[in-house]
Amino acid sequence: MRFLLACLSLVLAARAAADDRPNVLFCIADDWGWPHSSAYGDAVCATPTFERLAAEGVLFEAAFVSSPSCTPSRNALLTGQHFFRLGEGANLWSTLAPEHRTFMELLAGAGYHTGHWRKAWGPGSWKASGRTTAPAGEPFDGLSAFLEARPEGAPFCFWLGAHDPHRGYELGSGEESGLDLAAIELPPPYPESDVIRGDIADYYYEVQRFDRDVGAALVLLAERGELDDTVVIMTGDHGFPFPRGKTNLYDLGSRVPLALRYGASVEAGQVVKDLVSLVDVAPTLLQLAGVPQPEAMTGRSWVPLVTGEGGSGGERGSVVLGRERHTVAQRDHGGGYPMRGLRTQDWLYIRNLRPDDWPAGWEAPGSRPFRDIDNGPTKTWLMEHREAHPEAFELCFGKRPAEELYHLASDPFQLKNLAGVEHAEVRARLAAELEAELRWLKDPRVTGDGEGFDLWPYRGGR
Numbered sequence: 001m002r003f004l005l006a007c008l009s010l011v012l013a014a015r016a017a018a019d020d021r022p023n024v025l026f027c028i029a030d031d032w033g034w035p036h037s038s039a040y041g042d043a044v045c046a047t048p049t050f051e052r053l054a055a056e057g058v059l060f061e062a063a064f065v066s067s068p069s070c071t072p073s074r075n076a077l078l079t080g081q082h083f084f085r086l087g088e089g090a091n092l093w094s095t096l097a098p099e100h101r102t103f104m105e106l107l108a109g110a111g112y113h114t115g116h117w118r119k120a121w122g123p124g125s126w127k128a129s130g131r132t133t134a135p136a137g138e139p140f141d142g143l144s145a146f147l148e149a150r151p152e153g154a155p156f157c158f159w160l161g162a163h164d165p166h167r168g169y170e171l172g173s174g175e176e177s178g179l180d181l182a183a184i185e186l187p188p189p190y191p192e193s194d195v196i197r198g199d200i201a202d203y204y205y206e207v208q209r210f211d212r213d214v215g216a217a218l219v220l221l222a223e224r225g226e227l228d229d230t231v232v233i234m235t236g237d238h239g240f241p242f243p244r245g246k247t248n249l250y251d252l253g254s255r256v257p258l259a260l261r262y263g264a265s266v267e268a269g270q271v272v273k274d275l276v277s278l279v280d281v282a283p284t285l286l287q288l289a290g291v292p293q294p295e296a297m298t299g300r301s302w303v304p305l306v307t308g309e310g311g312s313g314g315e316r317g318s319v320v321l322g323r324e325r326h327t328v329a330q331r332d333h334g335g336g337y338p339m340r341g342l343r344t345q346d347w348l349y350i351r352n353l354r355p356d357d358w359p360a361g362w363e364a365p366g367s368r369p370f371r372d373i374d375n376g377p378t379k380t381w382l383m384e385h386r387e388a389h390p391e392a393f394e395l396c397f398g399k400r401p402a403e404e405l406y407h408l409a410s411d412p413f414q415l416k417n418l419a420g421v422e423h424a425e426v427r428a429r430l431a432a433e434l435e436a437e438l439r440w441l442k443d444p445r446v447t448g449d450g451e452g453f454d455l456w457p458y459r460g461g462r
C-alpha cells in the first residue's frame, strides 16, 4: 500500500512538473487599512506597486476582513472560514486546531512548494493545538532563498509578509522622508492636530516601505520570466492601528486595500465594486490551482468576478464582520468585547453583544488604558485633549449601544448612529439578515455556545 502511495505521489509530482498551474505570490501587510493608497485617491500615501497591480489586474474597492485583529483575521484568510468557526482561533494570541486546513497546506499537499517570509500566521502558538505543520508554510529569508529551495518544476505559493505598518513607528520618519503632512486628509472624527498628522505620516512611511518590498518581488519574478504565470495578491490584515481603526467594525477597522494580478489570464484595469471578504482568498487560490474546495470553506472564489463571468456591478449583497477577544482588556471577566456586523453597499449594521463593557477596555490606575487600542501619539493626544474634543473622545473610547446603524452615502466614516433613531425597517431587515447569515455559518454566539470564546487562554502572556 505504501509503495502504491509512493507511486501515486510520483505520478502526481510528474504531472505537477508538466502542468500549467499558476504560482502564487500572496503579499500581506500588517495593519494596512483602506483607503491608504494612491490607488484609492490618497494624496500622500504613494504606493506605486499596488497601483501597478491594480492597473495590470484588478482593484477591489470594497474588500473586508473577517475580523479586525491579527490572529483571527489571518486564521480566517488561511482557512477560508470566518473567525468564529475556528474555536480558539477566533481570538488574538491563540492557536489554530489542525482540523482547520489552510490553503497553504492544501497547496503543499497538491505538490506546491510553499513558504513564507516575515509575519505570516499569528501571533500565538500554532503548536499549542497539536498541529505539526506551520499554517502558512516554513519560513524563508526572502523570495530569492525560497525560490532557490524550490524543487525542479514545482509550482510555488509564497507568502510575502511584513511587520509594516504595525506599530511602533520611528517618530518623525514620515515627515523626514518628505511626506507632505499638510496634505494628509485627517479621517473624522480626528480633530486638527500636528501630532496626529505626524503619526499618520509615520504610518504611511511604513506602508510605502511594504509597497517597495512587493515591488522588488515583482521585479525578481519578471527577471525570471515567471511574473505572468503568477497570481499576485496584495492586501492588509485589517485597518490602521489608530483609534476607531483596528479592532473596530467600522470601515477604518475592517476594510482593506486589495489588488490581484494574473498576467493575461485576468484582464487588466478592472475595478470590482462588489463586496468581498478575505475569507474568499483560500477558495480563489484553490480554484486557480485546481484543488477542490473543502466543504468547511465557506468563502466564495473570486474567479467568476475577475474573469467577467460573475459580473462586477456590485451584486454581492453583504459581508459578515465580527470580533471576539483582542487583548485582555476586559478586567471584570477576562473575555473579549464580542461584536458582529453586516456591511452592505448602503449600510453598516453592528450588534454589540456586551454594551455595558468598554469596547477597548477601560481606564484604571496602573494599567494600560483602553488596552485594545495600540498605544501611540494619536491615542495619547485624544486622551489628553478629551475636554476640548469630547465628541471625538467619545467616538473613539466611549461605550456603545447594543445596535449601531450607519448610512454610508451620507456618513461614509460611520459617525452618526441611526439605530433607534430612524430607519427602523432597515435596522430590522439587516438584523434578521445578520442573524440568518450567522446561523448558516454556525456562529457559536448564535447557536448557543458563545461563552467559550471568553475562556480560551490568552497565549500572549498575562
Ligand SMILES: [Ca+2]
Pocket: 030, 031, 069, 070, 166, 237, 238
Ligand atoms: Ca495586524
